[in-house]
Amino acid sequence: MKIYGLMKTTLLDYPGKVASTVFLGGCNFRCEFCHNMDLITDLNNVKEIPFSDVIDHFRLRKGVIDGVCITGGEPTLYPDLIDLITAVKEMGLLVKLDSNGSKTRVLEDLIAKKLLDYIAIDVKASFNKYPSICGLSKCLDSESQITDVLNNVSDTINMLINQDLIDYEFRTTVIREYHDEKEFELIGDMLKGASKYFLQGYVCSEYVPNQDLHGYSKEELQKFVPQLSQKIDYVGIRGMD
Numbered sequence: 001m002k003i004y005g006l007m008k009t010t011l012l013d014y015p016g017k018v019a020s021t022v023f024l025g026g027c028n029f030r031c032e033f034c035h036n037m038d039l040i041t042d043l044n045n046v047k048e049i050p051f052s053d054v055i056d057h058f059r060l061r062k063g064v065i066d067g068v069c070i071t072g073g074e075p076t077l078y079p080d081l082i083d084l085i086t087a088v089k090e091m092g093l094l095v096k097l098d099s100n101g102s103k104t105r106v107l108e109d110l111i112a113k114k115l116l117d118y119i120a121i122d123v124k125a126s127f128n129k130y131p132s133i134c135g136l137s138k139c140l141d142s143e144s145q146i147t148d149v150l151n152n153v154s155d156t157i158n159m160l161i162n163q164d165l166i167d168y169e170f171r172t173t174v175i176r177e178y179h180d181e182k183e184f185e186l187i188g189d190m191l192k193g194a195s196k197y198f199l200q201g202y203v204c205s206e207y208v209p210n211q212d213l214h215g216y217s218k219e220e221l222q223k224f225v226p227q228l229s230q231k232i233d234y235v236g237i238r239g240m241d
């Protein structure tokens with residue numbers, strides 16, 4: 001496992017909790033709007049943080065933080081992710097995992113072992129847009145591999161909707177060039193019956209691969225909420241304050 005970032009205290013990453021956030025490098029997607037691309041394609045220039053330093057930090061912050069958010073990159077790519085999560089749980093801290101949902105079996109296994117307290121899954125777009133906006137052809141060798149990834153994301157979504165062992169949310173970073181009313185009709189169908197879905201505002205930065213993307217205003221995002229609320233229990237807007 002390669003740990004490339006540690007935010008010591010955050011009120012933003014774990015809903016309702018004070019948390020530390022760990023950033024793991026590497027990802028099986030290449031999203032055009034990724035803010036962490038340096039953690040994915042430029043790993044040699046990012047300083048790695050030793051596992052033991054991260055664990056020591058959690059030990060020191062125990063009593064100050066409620067839990068740990070593990071994000072990326074894509075954390076589920078690492079077989080030893082379970083070691084990090086187990087160490088955190090043994091300290092009595094909560095664990096939230098952020099994922100693109102492409103490794104369903106890993107998520108199922110962690111849930112079955114009661115090692116997670118909250119999962120946030122990024123829903124990038126409707127499935128037919130995933131290959132282009134997530135750059136799947138840049139990191140996968142064949143159409144069948146792309147199909148497998150899309151099937152896994154779909155399985156993850158359905159698995160979470162149809163279980164009651166763990167709290168979860170779906171979320172989309174909303175980009176003017178990708179998402180409109182028609183698109184949210186399709187996403188609403190993908191997430192039908194889900195308990196929570198957040199529309200996240202998009203802001204460009206110098207690190208984003210595609211510099212020609214734009215976000216919506218909060219008022220514009222609000223207009224998508226009634227449409228989505230017909231299929232999803234709670235739809236919220238995040239990151240626009």
Ligand code: SF4
Pocket residue numbers: 027028029030031033034035036037040072073074100
């Ligand atoms: S899945 Fe997340 S970490 Fe991976 S490229 Fe896309 S936005 Fe970046």
